[in-house]
Amino acid sequence: MANELLFFMEVLVGGLLAGTMYSLVALGFVLIFKASATFNFSQGAMVFFSVLAFCGFMQDFNIPFVLAFILAALLMVVVGLCTERLVLRPLMNASEDTVLMATIGLGYVLEGLAQAAWGVEVRRLDLGIGDFPVPWIADNLKLFISALDITAGLVAAIMIIGLFLLFKYTKIGLGLRAVADDAGAASSIGIPLKHIMLLVWSAAGVVALVAGCMWGARAGVQFALVDLALKALPVLIIGGFSSIPGAIIGGLIIGAVEKILEVYIGPFFGGAIEGWAPYVLAIFFLLYRPEGLFGEKIIRRV
C-alpha cells in the first residue's frame, strides 16, 4: 500500500515538474494574447526554431554554452522585431482572425527557416544535467524524481517570478499591462504599441528557447517540439486565455493529469495517451466551463 502511494506521489511530482514547462510556454501565449488579442500559433515553431539555433551555434560553430544561449536569445529578439515590423504592424487594423492566420503562416516560415539553416536531423542536446533520479531524494524520501525535471521546474519558477517582477515594477511592464487592458486608451496617452509588441514577442521568444532546451535535452531537438509546445492550448483553455495565474496553474494541472492518466489509464488504451489526454480534458472544459478555471471572462478587444 505504502509503495503504491509512493509511486503515485512520484508520478504526481514528476507531472507537476514537467507541467511547469507547459506553464512557462502558456505564459508566452498569454502575453501575446493580452497584447495583441490573438492566439500565437507560431509559438511551437518558435520553440523549435530557437533551440535548433542554440544547438547549431554550439555544435556547428563551437560557440561556448553561455554565449550560444545569449546569441539564441538575441536571435529571438530579432525574430520578435521582424514579426512586429513585417507581420503585426501591416495587419494593425485587420481582424483578429486575419492575425491568427498570419501567426500560423509565420509558424511554417520559422520551421522552414530553421531546417534550411540547420538541417533536418534530430540533434542531441546535453545540458550537463542527467535525466535520472536524484540520489538524495531517492534515499531520503523514497521518491525517484529526475534531476532534469527538478531543474526544469526551478528554471520555470525563476522565469515566472522574473516576468512577474518585470510586469509589476518596471515602466515597460506598466505599459504592457495598460495595453493589455485597453490598447486604444494606451495609445491615446502615448504608449507606443510597437515597443510593447516587441517586448511581448521577445519575452515569448526567450521563454520558447528555455522550454525548448528542457524538452530538447530529454527527447532530442526535433520537429516534434512544435506539437509539444501546442499543449499550451489545452493549458490555456483550462486556465483561461487572459489570466497569468491561470496559465501557471493550468500548466501544472495538465502536467500532473497527463502523467497520472498515462500511468493508470493508459494501459487500457494501449499506452501513449499522454499526447491526446490533455485535449480531451480541454474539451470537457470547453463544454462546462468555457472561460477557464479562473473565471476571468475571455476578454476580446473591440
Added chain:
Amino acid sequence: MSNNSTNILDIRNIEVMYDNVILGLHDVSLKVPKGKVVALLGANGAGKSTTLKAISTMLASERGKVTKGSIDYDGNSIEKQNPSQMVGLGMVQVLEGRRCFGHLTVEENIISGAYSRKLSKGDIDQELEKIYGYFLRLKERRKSQAAFTSGGEQQMIAVARAMMAKPKMLLLDEPTMGLAPQLVAEIFNIIKELNQKEGVSILLAEQNTNIALKNSDYGYIIETGKVMLEGTAQNLLNNDKVKELYLGISKKGRKNFRDVLKEESLKKKSN
C-alpha cells in the same frame, strides 16, 4: 506658419472618410486660441468624436483618413504624425467612455500617463502630488483597482492620466457622459481649474450644450459632419435657434439646423 500665432489649433475645411467610402466629416473648420476652452457641440453621430480623432491622429487605427483640408497644431501640420508623437508634442486626447485600465490601480493608471516622458521616480511622485491637488477624490482611492471605482472617479482618472503627459492641449470627448449633475459640475470645475492654473488649451466635445457653453469661451455646433453655427459662448447661449434646438427652450418639437434652414428658405420663397 509661425509658432507665435494665437491659435494652438487651426483646422481648415477637413473631410474625413472611413474605409475610403463612408463620409465621417464633410466640412469642418475650427480654431482653438491658446489658453482657451472651446466647445464642440452636437448630437450623437454629428462628428464630434471623428473631429477629435482626426486631430489626435487616432483615426488611422479605425481605418479613417483625413481626405481634404488641413490641421495645424502649434503652427505645424499634423499630417505625418502618429498618436504617440502627438502626445510627445503636448496634445492628449481623453477618449469617450473614460477607458481606464481596469486591472491597474488608480495610481498606476495616472502614472501610465507619464509614459511618454522621461521622468525619475522622484519627478513622478512630485507630478503625482500636483495632479492629486486637482483630483482630491482620487488620492483617497489611489490603491483601488480602477475597474471598481465609480463612473465619476473613472472620468477623473482619465483626465488625470492625460494631465500626467503634461499636455499643452487637451481634447476631451464627452467627459460628462452618464454622470449625475453634481459630478458634471465637479468635472467642469476641474476642467476650468486645469485651464486657468496649468494654461492648458481645451477642445471639448459635449452633448450637454448648456453647461458646456457656460464653461467655454467659444463654441461650434456641428451636424452631420458640418459646422452649422459658431460664436462666442455667450452669443450661442443667447441665440434663439440654439435655445430652441439645443437648450430645449421651445414650445415646438426638437429639430435640427437643417430643418430650420429649410423652413426659412421656404418662407423666403413664399414671400
